[in-house]
Amino acid sequence: MIEVKNLCKAFGERHILDGMSVKIQEGDLFSVIGPSGTGKSTFIKCLIRLLDPDSGEILVDGEDIASTKDEFRLARIRRKFGYLFQEGALFDSMNVFENVSFGLKYLTDIPKSEYPRIVREKLALVGLKDVEKLKPSELSGGMKKRVALARSIAVEPKYILYDEPTTGLDPVMTGMVRDMITDMRDKLGVTSVVVTHDLKLALNISSRVAMMYGGRFVECSAPEDFKKSANPEVQEFMRISGIK
Ligand SMILES: Nc1ncnc2c1ncn2[C@@H]1O[C@H](COP(=O)(O)OP(=O)(O)O)[C@@H](O)[C@H]1O
């Protein structure tokens, strides 16, 4: 479980996260939605300390990652996370095998002789076969997304963070990525946090949807309750998303 308590993060005078609190339960497919620039990426980056919060707690399975300075502990907690960022490109100079095994090499003690099996397994999970020797330049956009996801699940994370996984994609690719996300939950039982401005997608796949506004979550509920929310920001966001 990830429990966030009173999380604050400012850039200069701008308080982007302003006392955020939330609990993300095991097996949740938790979506964070909100207009661009509200701090969704800032939130997700704080979860793995790609950004340092100013104050507050982030308990990952009971261990605080928000303020620890212990690099070993930080590495151990980070190891529980896989992430797929929109800009999270593959390493162009490496082939698919090297890309997918990258985390195994740097984050685990798994012997090299195991890599081919693991890489094959993870590629199969995202629907790819016999692509190990290809370079990213030889892959289609959809295949790149799949390889990037295979790379992030290679180390068997407990949590997967997705930042705008469908932004800029056409409807077919969006559908593919949506299925990938729900597949990972169903096949691996991972807990997922999906940051998106696509409310339709969030309502479609999530067990819970949280709306960020003014540095906090102003609504956090199951999709069917979310749609009934009386919160004015939620209602406005639903209106501009063409849902109401
Ligand atoms: N490293 C940074 N330094 C200064 N301002 C930043 C930084 N990262 C994000 N911001 C600002 O914080 C706000 C929230 O950004 P972000 O978390 O990326 O929003 P979202 O992901 O919801 O679109 C934006 O106004 C952005 O310009």
Ligand SMILES: [Mg+2]
């Ligand atoms: Mg963002």
